[in-house]
Amino acid sequence: VFVGMMHRPDELRAFLDYHDALMERESGLSKAEREMIVVATSAANDCLYCVVAHGAILRIRAKDDQIADRIAANWRTAPVTERQRAMLGFAVKLGRTPEDVTDGDLDELRSHGFSDDDIWDIGSIAALFALSNRLAHLMDLQPNDEFFTMGRFPRG
Template structure:
């Protein structure tokens, strides 16, 4: 385990947090077996913690229009483009598990255009990365490509909202120098025995 700090900002003690924030963190710890560092780092500001995870869950915990694995694909590809180590490593682990594919996260973070994904997923990521890096140039032609691949207006909104949310998250993680948990690096790489 690394001795490096989780964040360049103070990380509060669980006992010092408001009950709802502490309960959320403990629930995640029970489910995952560890506390992802993002929860501890963002608890530095409880109001923002609540808002962040409410919007995160609204975007990432549904399975309509996009699968949960496709939602994670967007996070990993755009976080790679934004050079966010924390989100690439953490969401790469989640993606490997949700996609049941130990290779896909590394491929998407490095060069999604060479990844083992469907043409539909390629179009989704072309749009997401363009929106992440050059949003002012997104236009009707980009939307038409997504619709030709079977995405409806609500799925396109989700692609855009996930991209925008994680653009903010990537920048915040880079600002605070958020360190990925060591546990993330091995998750989903080998089948469970």
């Protein structure tokens, strides 16, 4: 996505700044959990590029060579905690049917220990990657070959 936006440097800079503010800072969400959100919502948006690219990052951050594939295939049955499943369910719901999000959804997240700041982060990551997914579709981006194997095999 970054390369595709190079012809719009102001937009690229804003995108990267927001991306880094959400994905790299310390918060109640681990970096692996943030990547879980990206993979689940990107799969819901049929964005192969983002699923594969962020799947590679997730495998590395989670130190699990199968987690990204399992979340992309079906986050509901993936081997994640109930807390993470609630997080992914909310992120996907916000991305697919935002009009259906209710206070009950927020209360459900709070019951799993998410703070209001955490909930904001979940929603913001889902929203940013909804934009990223659509731009990847617009540019017909295809994953780099190395993304398919990153985090799967021991480094030799």
